[in-house]
Amino acid sequence: MGRIQLVPSLAVDSGGWTSSKGYMNEIRTHSGVTLEDVAKAAGVSRSQASRALRNDPGVREDTKAHILATALKLNYTPNLAAQTLASRQSRAIGIVVGDILNPFEALLARECDQALRQTGYFAMLAVDGNVSSVRAFVDQRIAGLVLIGTPEETDDIVSASKLLPTVYVGRDLKAEGVESVSSDDTLGARLATEYLLKLGHREIAHVSGGHGAGARRREAAYRETMREGGLQPIVAAGRYNVDAGSAAADTLMARKKRPTAIFAANDLIALGVISRLAWLGYRVPDDVAVIGFDDIPLAASEPISLTTVRQKVPDMVSAAIDTVMKRLDDPAAPIRNMVVAPELIVRRSSGTEL
Amino acid sequence: MGRIQLVPSLAVDSGGWTSSKGYMNEIRTHSGVTLEDVAKAAGVSRSQASRALRNDPGVREDTKAHILATALKLNYTPNLAAQTLASRQSRAIGIVVGDILNPFEALLARECDQALRQTGYFAMLAVDGNVSSVRAFVDQRIAGLVLIGTPEETDDIVSASKLLPTVYVGRDLKAEGVESVSSDDTLGARLATEYLLKLGHREIAHVSGGHGAGARRREAAYRETMREGGLQPIVAAGRYNVDAGSAAADTLMARKKRPTAIFAANDLIALGVISRLAWLGYRVPDDVAVIGFDDIPLAASEPISLTTVRQKVPDMVSAAIDTVMKRLDDPAAPIRNMVVAPELIVRRSSGTEL
DNA sequence: GTGAAAGCGCTAACAT
């Protein structure tokens, strides 16, 4: 605490803001106080006041302190519009979320929102992510763009990335030349499959997540791991949602040789699998062990207690923000495509050794 | 379609924008074209261009048409910062969401985001809703505020509402003098309880949602309906989440006289109840009928198929936006507290008549 | 109906 949101200029420790009660917990409108007022009250020029407030070099320490104190006393808040207009660059970062109802995307979005506030920039979110949201942001001259699960069409992402610092979170876009941060799908799927193998399962099925690159990587890694174990892969085609999991459970349990373990391409699918298994009269994990992917909050809940491959959201987000910030001060920086290693979180749904 | 986001000035039918392909599907940065350029190209003054673009009265129809066409041709995009600075009012509406991981709040947020784009205003979202988000928005001189499930402390809401047009969605804040849109909790709880009664259930339990006003109203309505039916209410104290539902299921099924139906204060609780019941070996709806509240997307999924009291999100949101818009052009308008009637959506989880 | 002029509140050369 002790920092003021959106006013990086005042972020230096000024010793005047009580972090307990006081200003921090009040909501006050723009006082009507301008930089001019602060300068006048502090007995300096507008430029010096501006420099001090923005922590620009070339201001004597004591002058700066005095100006800051004055600003504080007058309850000064910079006018963002004026700042943006004069400096020709805003401190807003647009976050476009494809499907905010997808818990994993919501998780990423929330983390971005929070992480951004630490940087002196602030987030503008659009949750019905599509091209028009991106365009609206561009029109607002935002400084950078964070794309989460949207838009589907890679073309739009590519064009966006040519206009302003852009990073895509959750998918690897190296091929398209767009900066991105994603999880290592291959490693994640291996982790899950190998764990099931280690528990002694032989009939391990996989419910896929569709035809996206990530889903295909997960499926491929599952297949490879199975083959390495000398086992026959069993794949039920699915999509990243609950209903697909439910349908897959039906298909899988209808086989003559029923699987004793199911690795779902994501947690939503796993939830569908579990719910449907219960309906069919099978017990998880006693009859069937289940593992998911993502680690959405629901997975950790007591009645679900889903073993899953956790995508490290905080790591991914901080990498993403870092990427945007880097590019912001060096547009010529090399394009980075970061891949974060996921980890297996063992809970009840995977059961114990057979 | 045929409208340009964020540029209400150009929103008049200009006949120049192809709604299929064309400009609408391209992303282009700010052309660098200013109002000055448009005016010059159209052979008029900056003021006239400004008026025409904003649909101000006092511009001859043909002049206006000409200016609009020119702007279009030059691919002009107004500089939002300049507009805000000069007019001293922005077209941004802040949406603060308390918990974006709550599907119901996400539903409201998404709807708001979409609805707002139709109004000429645009949404700025903060998803880690707390007072500081509100303050940050105020500092940005947003035009209005939509609060969704946040902040907990009513004081902050009240102070926010004094600063700028504010509406709270999802809770009734009449007592606090803050405009709000909410669902009729009493009606909703009655609907659910009466339906269970009608099916022939006698041992109907309720899992409450805590101590908030809404949760208390739901519980009260449940109790009253039970008493009217000559039955003894059975209440398990809970909170609006999955784990509470799970715990409540344990408690309830441990009773000597087990309930044959459970009305959960919201869908998340219901999900917890259902999951736990499955674990305990009970079948839904055969052994226990379950009804929720909210109608989150998960409720409609095949394996869950939850009967629930649907809060009419689109109605609530359009009422909320309408409220903000009304107050925007008349700060003295009477305070409105709208209550929307929910409806019972019958699915599999409530079973059939006993 | 139209144009000229004066800012909005700030940043960024350019001086000193």
Add this chain to the structure above:
DNA sequence: ATGTTAGCGCTTTCAC
């Protein structure tokens, strides 16, 4: 290290 001078791109009186 500090002050002076121009704008940033738009809206908005105020004249005509």
